[in-house]
Amino acid sequence: MVLAFSTESLNGLCSDDQLELLDAIDHLRLQGIDHYISLPQIIVCGDQSSGKSSVLEAISGVPFPVKSNLCTCFPTELVLRRTPETGVTVSIVPDSSYNSTENGLHKFHEELDGFEGFPDLVEKAKVAMGITTLGKAFSKDRLRVEITGPDRPHLTIIDMPGLIHSETKTQSKTDVRLVRQVVRSYMKQPRSIILAVVSAKNDFANQAVLNFAREVDERGSRTMGVITKPDCLVEGSGSEKAFISLARNNQVNFDLGWHVLKNLDSETQKGSSLLNQRNVEEARFFSRGAWKELPPSMLGINELRKRLSDVLLKQIAFELPSLIREIESGLDESREKLKELGEPRRTYDEQRLQLLQVSQGFQSLVEGSVSGSYDDPFFEDAQSDKGYEQRIRSVIQNMNKEFADEITAHGHRREVGSKSQTPDQNPEYVTREVFLDHVQSMMQRTRGQELPGIFSPLVVADLFRQQSSPWEEIARGHVKKAWDSAVKFLELVIEHVADPSISNSLLEKVIRPALKTLLTDAEVKTAELLKSHHRVHPITYNQEYAETIHFPGSHSREEISNIVRSFFGLSSISNGNQYLNNNNYNLSRLVDNLSKRVEPTTERLAASEALDRMLAYYYIALKRFIDGIAIEVIEQKILVPLSDILSPVAVFKMPAKVADLIAGESWESRSKRQDLTKKIDVLREGLGTCERFVSSRLKDEQNSQQEEAAGEDLDTSDLSVGIPTASDTEEAGVV
Known part of the structure; x- marks a missing residue:
């Protein structure tokens, strides 16, 4: 039982003038900063039965209950705090590797006005951690014992479970690994002072704590060795000489050196009233024999407190600048x-407010980019790929131009000419005679009740459908490319205006579904435009058509005009007489006469007229189709609706369940x-x-x-x- 405290022994650890520095570190620990950043502290480590609990008692002046190894099943943090009132508080600091709220360990908190019930509290804490006779033997959770009083200095000492060498009936392999893991994790903390306790009862070379200390502190800069139970050695024996050599730092070198203590025999002597007696017996033991040859500063608990005070204070002062930097980082x-x-975003109002803010930024950027206004910081350098993708109006303008150029160059199936043919690419270059043969064949296969030499108007429609058959593939490809650009654009916008969790949810549940609908609408509209050209009889009131058809064969007149002009070396051919070789010639009439085509039969003549009318109508329809795709499909079905996909109105109408799925926090x-x-x-x-x-x-x-x-x-x-x-x-x- 804890009956009393030795105030004198505690005051030996730190003077009043130095207490301010320790208070600052202890305050950090009370704030919980040690969960995130290593703080200076004293770690008492050793093998089982090495006497480390007695060392802890001697340092702190607090006699610990020793019944059934009460405090060696888990790390025990002894916190001495200076407060106006005296008391004991026992709590459990759950291991950080699992959620403490699941087992309620974080709720364990017991207070005592006196010290008589302390052993029972510790036993209760053991049960809470699951340490029972039939349960586990050790725990990674930490027992925190706060002892307060007006004459208590601020000090923290961590007593670790004793290192186990091998499994027994009560200690399994799992227990051995667990204890080693816990002890090593505390020793590895770079700002901890390690008190490596070594028992003189056993060969120090076989004690695991020394190996652990050298693993985590290779230079030995923050480790101090403590030799216990020197009274168990036979005077003048080789073992005694070996441990004296160890104390002189000759066997295992630590920068902080070694210290020797004579423990109180916990098996036969109990109670804090005997702590002062142990000091007297200890001083008497070190005053004789081989141990008195060691420097007095290395012997006894009083000197150890002084050394620890000096080491701890110096380490705190040394670590303080880096501690501040680590906290800031x-x-x-x-x-x-x-x-x-x-x-x-816990409530529906918070979620809707967040989505409204996102929608306002979204709509502003989309409308700006669609209208060609790129003055927002969102728009990066236009020379970069990302900056160009952000400028959707520019992207679509260029795509429409490319579409117009492509369909003009490759949108017709046949063309009169002699250019080299590219495999699998329109148009197919043929002579006019070959083209007329095809037209005449079509007339024969679709003949109705018309007289010879007269072609059916349906022939023009059939020829036009054949000639414009590449339109669909080119148009649908253009629509898909424009839609892909809109998708990429909206992804950039939503990533800019919303955090990753919300932007991903918005893309999945709102934006991509809406974009798929836009693509469907655009494809339907494209099909309608194609149908208006392919399923409806050719209709046009364009004056250009009448002017083209008014001059039969005008297509060849231009060709012949170019031939004559090139032959005579002229820049142009005028309508009147032109002076050549001392004579006047009407070259314009010559071109007219040469361009008049005399077909051998009336059916050939009808085929020629049908071809000319189809070609005249084709170029008018092509211009109309290009504008239709650009305006009615790309503009109206893709660009214009973009800003409404995530408008404030759409957010306001959004069901609470959907808002929670999108903006609610997981x-x-x-x-x-x-x-x-x-x-x-x-x-x-x-x-x-x-x-x-x-x-x-x-x-x-x-x-x-x-x-x-x-x-x-x-x-x-x-x-x-x-x-x-x-x-x-x-x-x-x-x-």
Whole structure:
């Protein structure tokens, strides 16, 4: 049972002048910053039965219950805090590898006004962790014991479960691995001081704690060795000499050196009233025999407290600048991650507000890009691929131009000419005679009641359908390309105005389905335009058609005119007489006469007229079709509706269930936001604590310099241990 505390022994660990520095670190620990960042602390480690619990008792002045190895089944954090009232609080800090809310360990919190019920509280905590006779033997959860009082200094000591060498009936292989994993995780924390406890009862070479210490602290810069039970060695024996050599740092070298303690025999002596007696017996033991040859600073609990105080304070002072930098870095990283999650969206109103804000930005950017206004910061360099894709009006304009050029060059099936033929590509170049043969064949196969030499109007429609048959493939390809560009454009817009979780949901549940509908509408409209040309009799009132047909054979007149002009070396052929070789000639009449075609039969003449009328109508219909695709399909069915896909009105009408699916946070997101928010709060408070301490120390240093300058003789030597000066903090980058 815990009956009393040795205040004198506790006060030996830190003086009042140095307590301010320890208070700052302890305050950080109380804020919970040690969940995210390693803090200076004392870790007591050793093999099972090495006497580490007795070391902990001697250091802290707190006698621990030893019944059934009560406090060795899990890490035990002893927190001594200075408060006006005295009390004991026992809680459990769940292991961070699983969600503590699932088993309720985070709720375990018990308080005592006295100390008599402390062993029962620890036993209750064991049960909460699942440590029972029939259950598991060890736990990674940490038992936190806070002992408060007006005369208690701030100090944290971690007692680790003893390292197990091999499995037994009560300790399985799993237990061996678990204990080693837990101990190593604490020892690896770079700001922890490791007290490696070695029992003189066993050969130190066989004690696992030394191997662990050298693994995690290769240079030995933050490890201090502690030899216990030296009274078990036979005086003058080889074993005693070996351990004395170890204490001299000759066997296993640690920068912090070694210390030797004589433990209180916990098997025969119990109670804190005997702690002072142990000190007397310890001093008597080290005053004789071979151990007295060691420096007094290496012997006994009083000297160990002094050494630990000095080491801990120096380490805190050394680590403080890097601790501040690590906190600042953690803050920046956490804030950036929280920013990526966006605003919290728990209720329907919050979700709808978020979507309304997204829709306003979405609609503004889409309307600007569709209208060709690119002054928003969203639009990147137009020379880059992304910047060009963001300018949808420019993209569509260029695509429409390419479409017009392509369908003009390759939209007809046959063309009179002698160019080389490209395989599988329109048009097919044929002579006029071959073309007329095809027309005449069509007339024969579709003959009706018309007289010889007269062609049926239906022939023109059939010829036109054949001639314009490539239109569909070219037009549908253009529509699909334009739609693909719109899809890419909207993806860029939504990624810009919404965080990743919302943008992905909007793309999946709103934007892509709406775009598929637009594509369907555009394809239907394209089919309608094609049908108006292919399924309806050719109709036009365009004056250009009448002018073209008014001059039969005008297509060949131009060809003949070019031949005559080239033959005589003329730039043009006028309607009147032209002077050539000292004579006047009417070359225009010559061209007219040459271009008059005399067909051998009336049917051939009818085929020629049908071909001319089909070609005249084709070029008029082609212009109309190009404009129809550009205006009625691309513009009206794809571009114009884009801004309405995610308009504020559409969001306002959105059902609550849909809004929750899109903008509602997932459990994972909410949990992550909660963890990040908590971490940011803890780190921010911790940073404030560090900055206040540094500011206070700088101010004290300035005041001290002013006092020294005024000739005041102040003894400040005891403040120099481990306290960072102004120059120290400036050199370390502390602001």
